[in-house]
Structure formats: structure tokens, C-alpha cells
């Protein structure tokens with residue numbers, strides 16, 4: 001498999017970034033949902049948010065790489081047998097996925113830094129808190145984070161549903177191109 005995208009299919013870099021991020025984001029969703037229910041005396045009360053924030057920041061950094069790669073290496077050509085409205089919907093869906101991920105990274109940063117402390121990424125490096133302490137900001141960012149995460153998961157379901165529809169019903173190479181098997 002070539003590393004770069006060709007006109008027929010996604011290359012190794014795009015494919016690896018896509019599936020790595022998909023896995024990380026789905027894991028972040030369930031981790032986030034679970035960790036907000038923990039009580040102070042639970043063993044994971046501090047550990048899970050630490051892991052959630054660390055993976056979240058790494059997803060943010062990977063997203064920058066992914067967008068840079070996307071702009072320097074054009075996506076494969078659109079499949080000839082799919083109608084224009086499907087290309088448009090897919091494009092809008094992909095933009096929606098990117099925007100929601102960006103909203104989650106920004107709101108996650110704002111919740112985490114609302115107490116005036118930076119974010120330790122796996123005790124490896126620290127992202128500093130650039131704004132002053134503000135519990136209200138943390139509260140608002142928390143609501144946005146929660147809604148954005150729910151919307152993202154709904155859009156991912158539609159996105160994966162569309163991929164399966166292409167694969168099993170229309171039997172075209174949409175999914176195979178993202179698996180490196182077209």
C-alpha cells in the first residue's frame with residue numbers, strides 16, 4: 001500500500017490516521033461518559049480524567065497533522081457511479097465531524113483549565129492554562145463539551161451507516177478504499 005493517497009484510494013498515512021483517531025475518539029466518549037459519574041472515593045476518580053485529557057490533547061495534535069496531510073495530498077477521486085447529492089452529503093458530514101472534534105478539544109481545554117491549572121499530558125509535557133480561573137467558564141464549556149460529544153457520536157453512527165450502505169448495499173469500493181483494499 002502506498003503511503004500517499006492515489007486517485008483510486010487512500011494511502012497508508014490517511015488510513016492509519018483515520019482509524020487511529022476513530023478508535024481514540026470512540027474510547028474518549030465512553031471514558032468521558034463513565035468518568036463523570038465517579039465519586040471522589042473511587043480509585044479511578046483522578047486517573048480516568050487524566051487519561052481522558054491526555055488522549056484528548058494527543059487527538060488534537062494528530063488532527064493538526066491529519067488536516068495538514070489532507071491539504072497537501074488530495075483525497076482520492078470521487079467514485080463515478082455515486083450521484084452528486086451523495087458526494088455533497090459526504091463532504092458536509094466530514095466537515096461536521098472535523099468541526100465537532102475541534103469543538104471538543106477547545107471546550108475540553110476550557111473545562112480543564114477553568115481552575116487555573118494546565119493540562120498534564122501523561123506526565124510527559126504540560127499544556128499551560130492561558131486564561132484566568134473561572135468556574136462559570138468551566139460550567140459553560142462543560143455543557144458544550146457534553147452536547148458536542150453526543151452530536152459527534154450521532155454523526156459517527158450516520159457516517160459508519162453510510163459506509164456500510166455503500167459496502168453491502170451498493171457494493172462499491174467506498175469502505176475498501178479506507179481499508180487499503182480497493
Ligand code: HEM
Nearest residue numbers: 028029032033036053056057104105108109111142146149
Ligand atoms: C474527541 C474528543 C473527546 C470526546 C469524544 C470527549 C467526550 C467526553 C464526554 C462524553 C464527557 C462526559 C460529558 C458529561 O456527561 O458531562 C467528557 C467529559 C470531559 N472531558 Fe472530554 N472528550 C473529548 C476530548 C477532551 C479533551 C481534549 C479534553 C481536555 C483537554 C477533555 C476534557 C474533559 C473533561 C475535563 C471532562 C469532565 C467534564 C465535567 O466534569 O463535567 N475532553 N468528555
Ligand code: HEM
Nearest residue numbers: 021022025026070075090094097098156160163174175178
Ligand atoms: C470517531 C469516528 C470517526 C471519525 C471522526 C471519522 C472521520 C472521518 C473523516 C473526517 C473522513 C473524511 C476523510 C478525509 O479527511 O478525506 C472519513 C472518511 C471515511 N470514513 Fe470515517 N470516521 C470515523 C469512523 C468511521 C467508521 C466506524 C467507519 C466505517 C465503518 C468509517 C468509514 C469511513 C470511510 C469509508 C471513509 C471514506 C469516505 C470517502 O471516501 O468519501 N469511519 N471519516
